[in-house]
Amino acid sequence: MKHIFQMVLHSSVYFFLVPLSIFGQDLVNEKIIIGKDAPAFVKFNADIKDCQWDNPDVAKQFYSLKVLLDKKLKIVSLNNDNTTVKPTKLTVIEGSRQHTFLLIFKPDYEINKDPELQYDYSDLKKLKVYAEELRVKNNERLKDMQAGQKQADETKANTAANEPVESFERLKVERDAKSQYETTTRDIDKEIAQEKQMQIEKKRKNEEDLNEAKKKEQDLNQQNEQLRQKILALEQQQKRKDDSVQIVQQEKLKTEKALAAKIEAEKKAEEQRAADIEKLAEKNRSEQEKKNLTQAQKEKQEQEKRLAQLERERLQKEADEKKESARLKAEREEQERKLAALQRESQRKAKEDEARLLAIQKAKEDAERKKEEQQKLKMKLQKLEQERRLNDSLALYSRVGLWNRYGSKGIDVFEMPRQQMDYVNADYFYISDTLKNYQVSKSVIAQSKSPLNISSSSNNQEDGVSMTLESVTFEDAKAYFKIHIQNRTNDDYLMGLSRVHWYDKSEKSKKWLTLCYITYIKSFPIVLPGRDQYVVLVTREPNITDDESLVILINERRAQKPVKEIYITGKRLNEIKAQTERTLE
Numbered sequence: 033m034k035h036i037f038q039m040v041l042h043s044s045v046y047f048f049l050v051p052l053s054i055f056g057q058d059l060v061n062e063k064i065i066i067g068k069d070a071p072a073f074v075k076f077n078a079d080i081k082d083c084q085w086d087n088p089d090v091a092k093q094f095y096s097l098k099v100l101l102d103k104k105l106k107i108v109s110l111n112n113d114n115t116t117v118k119p120t121k122l123t124v125i126e127g128s129r130q131h132t133f134l135l136i137f138k139p140d141y142e143i144n145k146d147p148e149l150q151y152d153y154s155d156l157k158k159l160k161v162y163a164e165e166l167r168v169k170n171n172e173r174l175k176d177m178q179a180g181q182k183q184a185d186e187t188k189a190n191t192a193a194n195e196p197v198e199s200f201e202r203l204k205v206e207r208d209a210k211s212q213y214e215t216t217t218r219d220i221d222k223e224i225a226q227e228k229q230m231q232i233e234k235k236r237k238n239e240e241d242l243n244e245a246k247k248k249e250q251d252l253n254q255q256n257e258q259l260r261q262k263i264l265a266l267e268q269q270q271k272r273k274d275d276s277v278q279i280v281q282q283e284k285l286k287t288e289k290a291l292a293a294k295i296e297a298e299k300k301a302e303e304q305r306a307a308d309i310e311k312l313a314e315k316n317r318s319e320q321e322k323k324n325l326t327q328a329q330k331e332k333q334e335q336e337k338r339l340a341q342l343e344r345e346r347l348q349k350e351a352d353e354k355k356e357s358a359r360l361k362a363e364r365e366e367q368e369r370k371l372a373a374l375q376r377e378s379q380r381k382a383k384e385d386e387a388r389l390l391a392i393q394k395a396k397e398d399a400e401r402k403k404e405e406q407q408k409l410k411m412k413l414q415k416l417e418q419e420r421r422l423n424d425s426l427a428l429y430s431r432v433g434l435w436n437r438y439g440s441k442g443i444d445v446f447e448m449p450r451q452q453m454d455y456v457n458a459d460y461f462y463i464s465d466t467l468k469n470y471q472v473s474k475s476v477i478a479q480s481k482s483p484l485n486i487s488s489s490s491n492n493q494e495d496g497v498s499m500t501l502e503s504v505t506f507e508d509a510k511a512y513f514k515i516h517i518q519n520r521t522n523d524d525y526l527m528g529l530s531r532v533h534w535y536d537k538s539e540k541s542k543k544w545l546t547l548c549y550i551t552y553i554k555s556f557p558i559v560l561p562g563r564d565q566y567v568v569l570v571t572r573e574p575n576i577t578d579d580e581s582l583v584i585l586i587n588e589r590r591a592q593k594p595v596k597e598i599y600i601t602g603k604r605l606n607e608i609k610a611q612t613e614r615t616l617e
Contacts, residue, residue, distance in 0.1 A: 057160045059131040061170055064107065064122075065149055066095065067141030069543075071108040071575050072149035073100075073509050077156055078127025080105055083616050086121035095120065095135060097616040098609075103154070106613060108575055111137060143572050144457050144546040148509050429558070438526070443589050446555055449529045457572075459548035469510070469549035473568035476505050476512050477551075484604075488596040496521035497559075499586060499596045504608050506573055510548060511605075513569045513584060515598070517559050525559040526589035527552075532571050537579035545571040545582070556589075578603035 066072050080099050085091040094117050098106040105124060111117060117137040124131045131153075141149075153159050427433045431446070438445050459465045482502035498518045505512040513532070519525045532545040549570035550556070559565045569584065576582070580602040587595050 062133050064133045065136050065138050066109050070143040074105040074151045075154050076103050076126040077154045081125045084123045091120045098613040100613045451529050455531045457546040476514050477566045488598050501598045511573050515567050517565045519559040522561050527556040528587040528589040531585045533583045535581045576602040
C-alpha cells in the first residue's frame with residue numbers, strides 16, 4: 033500500500049511541483065483542454081520560439097502542434113478512436129518566458145455546446161497576476177499531498193510494530209543463508225582453478241613470443257649487411273660519373289673562347305660598312321639642296337602672277353554687287369506698296385466675316401438654349417417616372433408590401449426561420465461575439481480574391497439562382513464561409529434555413545455544425561431579381577480530417593423551391609488552414 037501511495041504522490045508532484053527558479057510571468061502546469069472535434073488555441077504576447085514535449089514519442093501519437101501567424105499555438109488532437117490519453121506535459125518558449133502546460137484530452141467535448149477552447153495570455157499584466165495565483169494553488173496542492181504521504185507512513189510503521197514474528201520464519205532465513213554460503217564457496221574454488229590455468233597459458237605464450245623475437249632480430253641483421261653492400265656499389269658508380277662531368281666542362285670552355293673571337297671579328301666588319309654608307313649619304317644631300325633652290329624660285333614667280341589676277345577679279349565683283357543692290361532695292365519698295373494695299377483689303381473682309389459669324393453664333397446659342405430647356409423638361413419627366421416606379425418598388429418591399437405578397441400566404445420574411453434555432457449555438461446570442469463576427473465577416477466580404485469558387489450542386493439553369501462558396505477564412509477558432517448568391521430570375525429569392533453538415537470518411541452523418549453567426553442575423557436577405565448578394569456563415573473551427581467533408585445547405589423560404597447544397601472536402605479545408613500555419617515537429 034505504501035509503494036502504491038508513493039507512485040501516486042510522485043506522479044502528482046510531477047504535475048504540480050513548482051520550481052523555485054521560475055518567477056514573474058511564467059506559467060507552471062497550466063491545464064489546457066483538447067477536444068476530439070475541436071482544437072485548442074493558445075495566444076501569447078510574443079513569437080513562439082520553441083515547443084518541447086516531456087515524452088515526445090508518446091505525445092506525437094496523440095497531438096499535433098501548429099504555429100499561427102498571429103502568435104498563437106494551435107493544438108490538434110490526433111486521437112480519432114477515443115483512446116484514453118494521460119495528461120501530457122508541454123513546454124512552450126515565447127519571448128523571454130517559458131511556460132509548462134498540462135494537456136488534458138476530453139473525448140466528450142461537444143464543439144457545438146461547450147465553451148470555446150481559447151486561452152489568451154497576451155496581456156502581460158494579467159499574465160503576471162494569473163501566474164502568481166497559479167503558483168500559490170500548486171504549492172497548496174503539493175503541501176496537502178505531502179501531509180497525506182506523512183500520515184500514510186506513520187500508519188504503516190505502527191502496523192508493522194504490532195505484527196508477531198514467527199520462529200519458523202527465522203529458521204527458514206538461516207537455512208537459506210547457509211545454502212547461499214555453500215554455493216558461494218564452490219564458486220570461489222572454481223574461479224581459483226580457472227585463474228591457475230590462465231597463468232600457465234600466459235607463461236607458454238610468453239616463451240613463444242621470445243623465440244619469435246630472436247628470429248626476427250637475425251633476419252634484420254642479415255638485411256642490414258645486404259643494404260651496406262648496395263650503398264658501397266652506388267658510391268663507386270657516382271665517382272665514375274663525376275670524372276666524366278669534368279672532361280665535358282673543359283671541352284665546353286674551349287668552344288666558348290672560339291665563339292667569342294668570331295663575334296669580335298664580325299663586329300669590326302660591321303663598323304667599317306657603316307662608315308662607308310655615311311660618306312655616300314653626305315654626297316647625295318649636297319646635290320639635292322641645289323635642285324630644291326631652283327624649284328623654289330620658280331614657284332615664287334608663279335604665285336605673284338596668281339595674286340595679281342585675284343586682285344583684278346575682286347574689283348570687278350565689287351562693281352557688279354553695287355549694281356545688283358540698287359536693282360533689289362527698287363523691287364523691294366514696289367512689293368511693300370502692293371503688300372500695304374492687300375492688308376487694307378484683308379482688314380475690310382475680316383470685319384465683314386466677323387459680323388456674319390456673330391450673327392451665326394447668336395442663332396446657334398438660341399437653338400442650344402431651346403434644346404437644353406427641352407432636355408431638362410424630358411429629364412424631369414423621366415425622374416418623375418423613376419420616382420413613381422421606385423415608390424411602387426418600395427411599396428412592394430415595404431412591410432405592408434411584403435406582408436401582402438408573402439406574409440399573408442404564410443411565408444414569414446420578417447424573422448429568422450423557426451427551424452434555424454435548432455442549428456445555432458450560444459455564440460449566436462452573445463453581443464460581444466456578434467460584433468466580432470460582424471467585423472470579420474465584413475472584411476471577408478470586402479476581399480476581392482475568390483480562391484475556391486465551389487458552386488452548389490443544384491441545376492442553376494433550371495431555377496436561375498446560383499450559389500458559390502468563394503472562400504473559407506479561419507480566425508479566432510472560427511470558420512467563415514463566404515457565399516455569393518446570384519439571382520437571374522424575375523422573382524425574389526427568399527434566403528431561409530441555413531445549415532452545415534459534417535460527414536465522416538464513410539460519408540455518414542457525423543454531426544451538424546451549429547452556426548455562431550449569419551451575416552443577416554435576424555431577417556435573412558431577400559435577393560431582388562437580377563441582383564447579387566454576399567452572405568457569410570460562421571461555425572466553430574472543426575478538427576476535420578482529409579477524408580471527411582462538410583456540406584452547406586441553404587433553403588428557400590418557399591417549400592417548393594430547391595435546396596442549395598455546397599460540398600467541400602476536409603482535404604481542401606486543411607490546405608487552406610496550412611496557408612496561415614506551420615507544423616512543429
